[in-house]
Amino acid sequence: DTEVTQTPKHLVMGMTNKKSLKCEQHMGHRAMYWYKQKAKKPPELMFVYSYEKLSINESVPSRFSPECPNSSLLNLHLHALQPEDSALYLCASSQDLAGGGADTQYFGPGTRLTVL
Amino acid sequence: GDSVTQMEGPVTLSEEAFLTINCTYTATGYPSLFWYVQYPGEGLQLLLKATKADDKGSNKGFEATYRKETTSFHLEKGSVQVSDSAVYFCALSLPNYGGSQGNLIFGKGTKLSVKP
Numbered sequence: 001d002t003e004v005t006q007t008p009k010h011l012v013m014g015m016t017n018k019k020s021l022k023c024e025q026h027m028g029h030r031a032m033y034w035y036k037q038k039a040k041k042p043p044e045l046m047f048v049y050s051y052e053k054l055s056i057n058e059s060v061p062s063r064f065s066p067e068c069p070n071s072s073l074l075n076l077h078l079h080a081l082q083p084e085d086s087a088l089y090l091c092a093s094s095q096d097l098a099g100g101g102a103d104t105q106y107f108g109p110g111t112r113l114t115v116l
Numbered sequence: 117g118d119s120v121t122q123m124e125g126p127v128t129l130s131e132e133a134f135l136t137i138n139c140t141y142t143a144t145g146y147p148s149l150f151w152y153v154q155y156p157g158e159g160l161q162l163l164l165k166a167t168k169a170d171d172k173g174s175n176k177g178f179e180a181t182y183r184k185e186t187t188s189f190h191l192e193k194g195s196v197q198v199s200d201s202a203v204y205f206c207a208l209s210l211p212n213y214g215g216s217q218g219n220l221i222f223g224k225g226t227k228l229s230v231k232p
Contacts, residue, residue: 006159042205042222043160090159103209104150105220107160 023091139206
């Protein structure tokens, strides 16, 4: 099973709202990722968690706040977003072969976010 | 730096036609190579992968061979179907040494439309 689930599938929020995106995997993967994808573009990496610790933050604005409560769950907390943050937000996970080898990342279906 | 270049399309084919989507890469190390597919309104699905030179990845009738001498990983399918209409992303991942996980570098994507 290579399934990554994401909720909600769609989200509409105002610029003053606080919302959260949720991602879950039960493959025993120890690395989890958040990507942002604008229309007709490839995904852009936002954050990487490895063994539940934040290991990469690609200079993402603080209005996006990631959280990894346990090895199966990854959240993305949203606050005071701008209309240009509207995009498809993708979660991915990989085994995290620390010490060698290149991981295969498995993606979820994404959350389509619209900021009004 | 490390990069992936793929034909941008769009590519329009008739059903049962032969498909080739070109992908070339530049990498300082020994990357793994991937093709991901994104159907309309969905997340990315891993289509196939190859982890070392001369490996052939295959899935659902699609094939790609890791050619180190030409730094290429072209995607081919002998007979496309309408259901293959999607965006195809070529990507590379570098070995995970010293926290380099997250280095999944994408091409810009190629949109394929298959007409009945």
